[in-house]
């Protein structure tokens with residue numbers, strides 16, 4: 182359990198990202214195992230027992246401050262009050278009071294859920310990666326949201342994560358875009374309409390080129406010019422890219438997402454000739470109809486295309502060049518790619534190609550596929566003009582959240598900010614609540630549901646817990662908590678859930694499944710609401726009130742942390 186299964190140890194070294202975001206990676210595997218002094222258990226227990234007796238008449242501090250000096254010794258048996266064998270079963274009875282104390286103490290700490298599993302290791306994550314001059318659609322929204330959550334999860338476990346936006350900014354389609362622009366658009370129209378305008382004329386190109394093959398030829402010629410560094414072609418291409426990035430950045434801003442590198446496909450274009458040389462040397466490059474390929478028959482895969490007939494690079498070879506560059510630059514212990522499941526074969530080919538090239542680290546490259554996104558069951562297609570912009574979805578979610586606030590709680594302060602957290606949170610949670618590989622059908626009723634398994638429900642629970650704490654109006658100190666008052670089944674269940682948090686974080690990261698965390702946050706909210714219904718807090722007698730309020734505080738904090746790992750903010754009021 183101590184290390185994530187896929188990791189290899191990496192020696193300490195300085196890793197630098199492209200944008201000079203220099204990161205110092207400390208070496209050494211983490212050593213989180215504590216030595217377990219089993220022999221001392223009995224004595225420990227005796228000591229504890231006598232101390233406990235001393236304190237008996239006082240308001241007891243089961244959080245166990247006084248034993249902090251002995252923390253390195255094993256006290257696990259303390260949590261067990263009795264073990265018995267019955268009919269071949271082993272029944273283990275927990276000492277609730279002590280167990281609750283342990284969880285509350287841990288969970289109230291600043292770094293609860295964190296680990297140093299990844300200390301000294303770097304993970305490259307390639308996600309979002311939209312294609313320029315195309316709309317940033319709901320599919321790209323998914324990779325962006327998933328990647329962001331995985332970035333946060335792995336950072337929590339101590340990894341240094343390089344967030345890479347591998348923009349789709351090179352390829353024959355830009356030859357087509359140039360022809361389309363020259364024929365059917367103008368500078369003013371593009372400045373006015375942005376990506377939508379570029380897309381409009383691109384669709385016209387597609388339609389017209391079917392009737393008129395000369396257009397295809399013209400497009401190919403423009404792309405060839407781009408590859409040869411022709412000034413006019415590159416000026417246009419750069420302009421399309423700038424316009425696109427402006428729009429993408431609006432989406433990232435709404436989602437509160439940043440990247441360490443925007444090295445897209447164009448960045449690797451000039452690294453392909455060296456790759457070709459290497460493949461030739463290793464006798465892996467074969468010719469097929471003028472194109473350069475790596476045969477993968479032995480692995481039951483179609484060949485991996487490296488160069489086209491005219492010698493130009495393609496998506497595959499740019500990806501292999503990118504992998505080599507990343508290994509060289511960041512010395513990653515893993516490299517993750519988050520895209521739709523339809524690119525499974527592409528990545529299988531890339532990883533296999535690297536393997537046959539002799540790179541052992543190819544086994545630490547992973548494709549994390551996710552299912553299709555549809556709008557209420559209808560497939561999205563850019564070509565058919567059935568496009569939905571992620572930005573519109575996010576804005577719509579915020580505006581619907583604002584309407585809900587106006588209806589339900591018009592008196593809260595910071596309405597706009599709150600609506601943003603709720604609306605964006607709802608969209609993020611909807612994407613992350615189910616296993617990645619499952620298809621997602623986007624329905625507004627589900628996304629902004631305030632009652633079911635949704636972000637607004639969890640956020641509401643967080644705000645409610647905050648409001649209880651504000652009403653209590655005083656800081657509850659750990660020492661004042663008598664865990665005796667939390668031994669009832671409902672409170673105990675809640676404590677146990679809080680206690681699972683570190684394991685949930687670890688599992689969600691290891692399985693690349695933020696849904697584990699999303700579902701956990703929901704269970705925690707549900708159990709908290711049950712606790713709040715069954716165990717009075719505000720009107721509880723002294724002793725009970727402190728204990729319950731402290732549990733409330735710890736739950737509130739854990740919900741906030743879990744949500745933040747999903748990329749969702751919790752408003753204080755809603």
Ligand code: ARG
Nearest residue numbers: 307310311312347349500520
């Ligand atoms: N631009 C591609 C798309 O929109 C995704 C790129 C994923 N990353 C990669 N290294 N191939 O489908």
